[in-house]
Amino acid sequence: MSWTETEKTQLLALARQSIVHGLETGGQLPVDLDDYPEALRQIRATFITLERGGQLRGCIGMLEAVRPLAQDVAENAFAAAFRDPRFPPLSNGELADLELHISILNPATAMSFDTEAALIAQLRPGIDGVILQEGGRRGTFLPSVWDDLPDPKQFLQHLKQKAGLPSNYWSETIKAYRYTTEMFG
Template sequence: MFQLTESQQQLLLQIARDSVRAYLAGEVLGLPEFTSGVLAEPCGIFVSIHKGDDLRGCIGNVHPVRPLCRSAAECAIAAAIGDPRFMPLTLAELPLVEFEISVLSTVERVENVGEIEVGIHGLLISKKGARGLLLPQVAKAYGWDRERFLQETCWKAGLNSDDWKDGATIHRFRALVFGEKHFHFTTNS
């Protein structure tokens, strides 16, 4: 798993917020172009938006699709307006929310569920065309044990809670998680 400096983390968070602000305001935001370095590398990424303690949107790509910088912008906009669990974010709400980014490692197939470390690994479970993913911080926040984490990921996929035991494909991944809360961002935009 690669690392990002604090300044790179802050830049990605600013790109996420600025991209959503520009989109909601009907403006075009020019993103910085990185031709080398970690911000130019394709990576799996999820952007979560929180309003207080409540999730307000979360969208991402488990597999690398675009350079990290561009993915942060695209996933932030998608989380703000495209998460079907929530109404689209409004420009008036933007100062009330905080952004969190999870940069994912490569996914690894799990042969034995004992390989899953709660709070360290996120899960991707698929079976019969259904697929569910939970980030590592979710299990930690709810205090789940390994079995409950597997069950909840199955539910997220629309599967029965014990489908992970029979014929499901299980993958794990790590995530570098950072958010505006950590950096005490001002959220007045």
């Protein structure tokens, strides 16, 4: 689905409002879905990425669509600002130059492969978000990560590490899923 400029603007404003509300109250912004058009009430999964000066400042999201889009954006924006374990909670002084990016995920599809080389050969740099799963370990990279890791082999090695696996790990039971996103902000 393609989102209108008005819908994108509404979602970006909602994400920022959620963060401001968190700074002011310490709590999550309540979302009244009646305030949003039908398109923003669809059940969709999102990731919210925060950057300052071109550097990651927080990124939280959902891989499965379980709640309305507007609610997902508000909750993930709050979580990216205050609950990303890689960073301290956002401070008031960081808000002015905070960049927000919203990625709306399309449903993931399982990839079929029998070797690591076959998996790497299927990856579409700049297009695919990838979920890697082995047992209870799971990690994902959004399509935007290709900007920093354009080589499919390196992309996969780093994704393995994110999932808590050694970069040279391989097994017959490893699973991979691909998805696309619409990113704006």
